[in-house]
Amino acid sequence: MSGDPTTERAEDPSTQEGIPINLTGVPETMLWTLYNRAGEARRPDGFLRDPECVRVYESIDYDYERSFGKPDASHPMRSRVFDDALRPWLHAHPGGTVVELGAGLETQSHRCDDGRVQWLCVDVPEAIAVRERFLPPSERCRYVPKSALDLGWLDEVDPARGVFVSAQGLFMYFEEADVRRLFVAIVDRCPGVELMFDTIPPWFSRKTLKGFQKTKYYRAPPMPWGIRRDDIEPLLRRWSPRVASTSAVNYGVFARGPSGALLRLCSRLPGLRNLPPAIVHVKTTGATA
Known part of the structure; x- marks a missing residue:
């Protein structure tokens, strides 16, 4: 294999159209996010360029619209925000390691690869x-078939040149105690690590616990962990003294139309900014506090 994850592609039969995929529960959400990213990537005015996502989307035999309705910009917006944070980190940490927790069918390694980074998909x-x-997988893009909560994946991480851990659409499916245990383990095992993850507000968490029907044919998995945007930094600082800084942005950065304008307005108002989901970027110290 070559070491470039942007050039490694499956050969027959994997790249042929119409491959059926049978997933349930949280793993099935990888198709939901793939669908929305592909919808944006296929637009001529799309804000996310993701040809590998489109290729995979078109290769899978799955009735996306039946399950998820019309595609929306939520997941591609999230991926774009993660990409925009990761690229300067890659420049500052040549040969560093990027860990994608709950990697699913995310194609960030194809969008952002710089020819040196080590990717670890969990x-x-x-x-x-x-x-x-x-x-x-490839020489620089390895896969670990474990739950993120199985901390054995940390044994596969080389922290020598820096570590960036991302978790797109993952932590909300865990209980808060599990998120805390995972967060603390990452920070303790990888000094100076940067982390990015997204959160949902408590009202939406409660909605999923009661049974959130995305469409008539698809019910989203329960999402037990919800948190207000204003509560994120104080909580993380209680969890670990190594948290150096925390920034958060609301969903809606690139959203179009009235809904996008409303989300951006919410992000500027103290009370309303706690209502939408948020994307969190955490920087940590390398020394024990």
């Missing part, structure tokens, strides 16, 4: 099995 075995069919 997800449950059934998700990794699907990922391998359409996005094969």
